[in-house]
Amino acid sequence: SQTIHxxxxxxxxxxxxxxxxxxxxxxxxxxxxxxYRQAAGRGLQLLxxxxxxxxxxxxxxxxxxxxxxxxxxxxxxxxxxxxxxxGFYLCAWTNLGGTEAFFGQGTRxxxx
Amino acid sequence: xxxxTQPTSMDCAEGRAANLPCNHSTISGNEYVYWYRQIHSxxxxxxxxxxxxxxxxxxASLIITEDRKxxxxxxxxxxxxxxxxxxxxxxxxxxxxxxxxxFGTGTRxxxxx
Numbered sequence: 001s002q003t004i005h006x007x008x009x010x011x012x013x014x015x016x017x018x019x020x021x022x023x024x025x026x027x028x029x030x031x032x033x034x035x036y037r038q039a040a041g042r043g044l045q046l047l048x049x050x051x052x053x054x055x056x057x058x059x060x061x062x063x064x065x066x067x068x069x070x071x072x073x074x075x076x077x078x079x080x081x082x083x084x085x086x087g088f089y090l091c092a093w094t095n096l097g098g099t100e101a102f103f104g105q106g107t108r109x110x111x112x
Numbered sequence: 113x114x115x116x117t118q119p120t121s122m123d124c125a126e127g128r129a130a131n132l133p134c135n136h137s138t139i140s141g142n143e144y145v146y147w148y149r150q151i152h153s154x155x156x157x158x159x160x161x162x163x164x165x166x167x168x169x170x171x172a173s174l175i176i177t178e179d180r181k182x183x184x185x186x187x188x189x190x191x192x193x194x195x196x197x198x199x200x201x202x203x204x205x206x207x208x209x210x211x212x213x214x215f216g217t218g219t220r221x222x223x224x225x
Contacts, residue, residue, distance in 0.1 A: 043217035090155050103155030
């Protein structure tokens with residue numbers, strides 16, 4: 001069965017520190033991968049999506065970047081966190097022609 | 113994805129049917145209607161989807177108007193655990209993996225004891 005792992009579940013980081021959030025998918029190949037952010041009381045904002053290794057599309061200009069070093073691995077990074085980067089980050093995957101999107105359990109990031 | 117519009121919030125009494133509307137007036141013939149919900153601090157959970165026929169599963173029913181410009185998600189007997197944010201989206205399923213899969217702000221449903 002397909003599963004998606006996202007970690008860590010919670011993270012508290014100081015302003016100016018780097019960030020690395022990892023998402024991996026099991027049980028499928030060549031998934032399409034997504035990173036979303038949800039600010040407190042807000043909807044899901046699409047940050048990045050990837051249709052293959054090394055292929056990253058960015059939706060909004062920001063302090064974050066994404067990479068896909070392997071087929072089923074998606075990493076969200078920042079060199080220097082800002083207070084405004086605080087939020088709930090979700091990884092998701094779909095398959096071409098599939099009928100569902102599957103979400104990880106999210107990482108709650110607090111920048112202090 | 114077709115643009116979808118939902119009310120910001122709704123209340124429903126426990127045990128009653130919760131009816132959540134969604135407008136998708138620009139939907140095209142190959143775009144499905146999907147519903148997800150997000151309970152606080154968790155990832156979104158799939159509920160149901162449909163193209164043009166009404167659908168029902170163990171969680172909910174989906175009623176799509178004949179012109180497909182709007183739909184209603186029905187939770188037949190709402191419980192306190194149904195309190196969540198409900199998202200209606202309209203992606204192109206056959207091309208599901210190659211599009212952006214965007215979500216709006218959803219409807220915050222509160223079940224009142």
